Amino acid sequence: MPTAAADTLLSILPARALLGRLLTLRVSLIAGWAAGIVWLHWGLGIRMPLLPMAAVLALMGVFAVSTVWRLRQDVPATQMEFLAHLLADLTAYAVLLFFGGGATNPFVSLMLVPVVIAAISLRPRWAWLLAGVASAYYAILLFVYQPLAIADPLAAYGMHLAGMWFNFLVSAALIAFFVTRMHAGLRERERALAELREKQLRDERILALGTQAALAAHELATPLATLQTTAHELAAEFANDPDIGADCRLIEQQAQACKAILTRLAARAQDAPAEPQPLDAWLDALVDRWQVLRPDARIEAALPRDGRVFLPPDGLEQAVLNVLNNAADAAPGPVEFHAASDNRGLTLDIADRGPGFTPEQRAQAGRVLFSGKPGHGWGVGLALTHSTLERAGGSLTLTERKGGGTRVRIVIPWEHAA
Known part of the structure; x- marks a missing residue:
C-alpha cells in the first residue's frame, strides 16, 4: 500500500x-x-x-x-x-x-x-x-x-497552413519551457537529496563517535581521579622545587580540566539544562578554560562587554574550543579570537597564520573527515563543530587571510541562543 x-x-x-x-x-x-x-x-x-x-x-x-x-x-x-x-x-x-x-x-x-x-x-x-x-x-x-x-477554400487552406506553422512554434516553445524548467528543478532536488545523504552519513559517524566518547568517559573517570590525587601530593612534596613543583601543578590542572570535561559530558547525557549567563562572562570563561587546556598556546582576545543573557546552544563551547585548538596547532604564533554581537546574533572570528587550506579543502571543511595537517586534526574536530553549529542554526565559514593563514567565522543567531 x-x-x-x-x-x-x-x-x-x-x-x-x-x-x-x-x-x-x-x-x-x-x-x-x-x-x-x-x-x-x-x-x-x-x-x-x-x-x-x-x-x-x-x-x-x-x-x-x-x-x-x-x-x-x-x-x-x-x-x-x-x-x-x-x-x-x-x-x-x-x-x-x-x-x-x-x-x-x-x-x-x-x-x-x-x-x-x-x-x-x-x-x-x-x-x-x-x-x-x-x-x-x-x-x-x-x-x-x-x-x-470560411467561404473561400483557398483562403481557408492558407490560414490552415499558417496556423500549423504558428502552432508548431507555440508547441515547441511551451514544451521546451516547461521541460527545461522541470529538468532544472529535478537537478536541484537531486542536489538537495545528495546533501541530505551526506549529512546523514556525517551524523551517523558523529553518533558513533559520541557512543565511543561516552564509554571512554566512564572508563577514564577512575584513572583521572588517581592522576589528580597523585599530582596534588607530588606538588605538595616538591613545593620548594620550582621546576618539578610547577610541572606537578600543571599536571594537576590538566587532570582537573579533564575531570570537568567528563562531568559536562555526563550532564549532557542526563539532559541537564544549561544555565543562562551574561554573554561577556561566558566568553571570558571560554577563553580561561582554553588557556588551562592549552597553556603552551597564546591568544589575543578582543571580547565585547555585552551583559545580555546568553544561553549557549548545546555543544557550542566545545565547538569553539575545537576551532581554537586547530588554530593553535596550525601555527606557533598567537591565535586571534574576536567576538562581536549585534541585533542579529553572535559572531566569533578565530584566525591563525598557518599554511591555510586549498579551495577544495575549504569547500569540504566540516562535511567530510580530512586533515590538512597530519597529526593535528582539522578532521573529526571540524566535522563535530560543523554538525554542532548546523543543529544550532548557525554557520561556519573558512576564508583565506591576507598574508597567509585562515580565518574561521562562527555565526549563531539569537533565536537559537536565548
Whole structure:
C-alpha cells in the first residue's frame, strides 16, 4: 500500500514549482485563445461562437484564480491533485476546439502538452490515463465539432497552413519551457537529496563517535581521579622545587580540566539544562578554560562587554574550543579570537597564520573527515563543530587571510541562543 509521502509530488518537485508553472501555462493558453478569437471574429470576419467560448475561458480564468489561492497554502500537492489540474485544462481545451473547428483546427496538437507534462511529473499509470483521455478527445473531435464558416477554400487552406506553422512554434516553445524548467528543478532536488545523504552519513559517524566518547568517559573517570590525587601530593612534596613543583601543578590542572570535561559530558547525557549567563562572562570563561587546556598556546582576545543573557546552544563551547585548538596547532604564533554581537546574533572570528587550506579543502571543511595537517586534526574536530553549529542554526565559514593563514567565522543567531 503506498504511503502518504509516496502520493505527494515532493519526491520530484515542490508543489509550488509544479502548480506555479502549470498556472503560467494555463494563463498563456487563455490569453492566446482570447487573442485568436478576437482576431478571427473581428479581424478576418469569421463568425465565432463567442458566448460559449467566452464562458469556457471565464471558467479557466476562475480556475487560474483558485490555483493562485492554492499556491498560498503550505500543503504538498498530491499526484491526484496535479492529475485533476491537467484533466481540467485538457477538457477545457477540447471544448474550445469543439467550437473552433474540431480536429481541423491547426492547434489541435497542443493537447499533447498536458500529456508531456504528465509524463514528466506523474506516475506512469496517470500519464497513460491522460494520454488515453487526450486520444479519446481527439477521436471525438474528428467527427463531432462546429466547423468554422470560411467561404473561400483557398483562403481557408492558407490560414490552415499558417496556423500549423504558428502552432508548431507555440508547441515547441511551451514544451521546451516547461521541460527545461522541470529538468532544472529535478537537478536541484537531486542536489538537495545528495546533501541530505551526506549529512546523514556525517551524523551517523558523529553518533558513533559520541557512543565511543561516552564509554571512554566512564572508563577514564577512575584513572583521572588517581592522576589528580597523585599530582596534588607530588606538588605538595616538591613545593620548594620550582621546576618539578610547577610541572606537578600543571599536571594537576590538566587532570582537573579533564575531570570537568567528563562531568559536562555526563550532564549532557542526563539532559541537564544549561544555565543562562551574561554573554561577556561566558566568553571570558571560554577563553580561561582554553588557556588551562592549552597553556603552551597564546591568544589575543578582543571580547565585547555585552551583559545580555546568553544561553549557549548545546555543544557550542566545545565547538569553539575545537576551532581554537586547530588554530593553535596550525601555527606557533598567537591565535586571534574576536567576538562581536549585534541585533542579529553572535559572531566569533578565530584566525591563525598557518599554511591555510586549498579551495577544495575549504569547500569540504566540516562535511567530510580530512586533515590538512597530519597529526593535528582539522578532521573529526571540524566535522563535530560543523554538525554542532548546523543543529544550532548557525554557520561556519573558512576564508583565506591576507598574508597567509585562515580565518574561521562562527555565526549563531539569537533565536537559537536565548
